[in-house]
Amino acid sequence: MLRPLNPVVFFHIVTEGRCKVRLAAGGEPIDIASGDLVLMPQGDTNLLGSDLQLAPVDADSLLRPASPGGMLTIDHGGGGDEARILCGFLSCDKALCRLLLDALPRLLRVPLGDGSGAAWLMSLARRGAQENTAPGPGSGTLLAKLAELLFVEAMRRYVGRALSLMHERPAHDWTVDELADRVGLSRSALAQRFGDLLGQPPMQYLTRWRLVLAAAALRSGNRVIALVAEESGYESESAFNRAFKREFGMPPAAWRRQGLRNSGGAASSGGIIRS
Numbered sequence: 444m445l446r447p448l449n450p451v452v453f454f455h456i457v458t459e460g461r462c463k464v465r466l467a468a469g470g471e472p473i474d475i476a477s478g479d480l481v482l483m484p485q486g487d488t489n490l491l492g493s494d495l496q497l498a499p500v501d502a503d504s505l506l507r508p509a510s511p512g513g514m515l516t517i518d519h520g521g522g523g524d525e526a527r528i529l530c531g532f533l534s535c536d537k538a539l540c541r542l543l544l545d546a547l548p549r550l551l552r553v554p555l556g557d558g559s560g561a562a563w564l565m566s567l568a569r570r571g572a573q574e575n576t577a578p579g580p581g582s583g584t585l586l587a588k589l590a591e592l593l594f595v596e597a598m599r600r601y602v603g604r605a606l607s608l609m610h611e612r613p614a615h616d617w618t619v620d621e622l623a624d625r626v627g628l629s630r631s632a633l634a635q636r637f638g639d640l641l642g643q644p645p646m647q648y649l650t651r652w653r654l655v656l657a658a659a660a661l662r663s664g665n666r667v668i669a670l671v672a673e674e675s676g677y678e679s680e681s682a683f684n685r686a687f688k689r690e691f692g693m694p695p696a697a698w699r700r701q702g703l704r705n706s707g708g709a710a711s712s713g714g715i716i717r718s
Contacts, residue, residue: 451486451532451533451534451535452482452483452484452486452532452533452534452535452544452594453482453483453486453487453489453530453531453532454480454481454482454483454530454531454532454533454590454593454594454597455475455480455481455491455528455529455530456479456480456481456528456529456530456531456555456565456593457475457476457477457478457479457480457481457526457527457528458477458527458528458529458565459477459525459526459527460476460477460524460525460526460527461474461475461476461477461524461526462475462491462492462493462526462528463475463491463492463493463494463495464481464489464490464491464550464552465489465490465495465550466483466487466488466489466490466549466550467487467488467489467490467499468487468488470549470550472495473550473552475552478554478555479552479553479554479555480552480553480554480555480593480597481550481551481552481553482547482550482551482553482594482597483549483550483551484543484544484547484548484549484551485544485549486532487549487550489550491528492520493520493523493524493526500519502517505517505518505519529565531590531593532590533590533591533593533594538658538691539655539658539659542648542651542652542655543598546640546641546642546643547601551597551601553597553600553601554600555600595610601640602640602641603626603636604625604626605622605623605625605626605628605633605636605637605645606641606648608622608625608626609622609645609648609649609652610652613649613652613653613656614653614674614675614676616676617645617646617649618646619633619634619644619645619646622645633645650676650686651690653675653676654675654686654687654690654691656675657671657672657674657675657683657687657695658687658690658691658698660674661695661698661699661702662698662699662702668680668683668684668695668696668699671683671695672684672695683695
């Protein structure tokens, strides 16, 4: 049984075989197989195995020390078909990540498929596993970026092209009509999909996403607030201040000062093991 530390997004990538996964708190098990990426966006404890009716064993007691140049491993079970799984996590600033994380199910399966894209992601995860147990200069930053890339790819595949367009060009003057046209959906179908998956209309999500990017910019740079407001699509600094306070509970200047005191910013970290 895996016990992630909050706040994290925990993930598993099945590289061979198949098994089942469910949240330790309950719920229906999900069948997963080679090429599947499984995420726990709220960092929930989860169970993995071929038979989840059996009493779980804490993963901490199963971890094997890494060999030189190798990775932490878990080798458990027997008698059934073999399954190989790469496990990892992404840790992030809750204030900046909650827009996406709160909208996602607590247990999410994302099929990666069998094409070149899936092979690239598998290779990426294995590289992260190697870096995790044989760290070199800059390994911490590399692991964080690798985990971020896996998460972004999962979101792209789960939510679809419209969300990707917003994330790729957040400053663009998007309209529902243009987004719907770019992804080949009607206005109503696009709105329905956003409502079902993210619980809010496309333009509301875009507004909040721009504020998230503004919050990250305020903590990572020295740009004046008026410029950040303009880049976020606001015609006046006062309107930006009001919107920012509604989203984050404090005005932009206070947000920046708090980040300087905490030295936390929007940093993220990640790591990967094999089971």
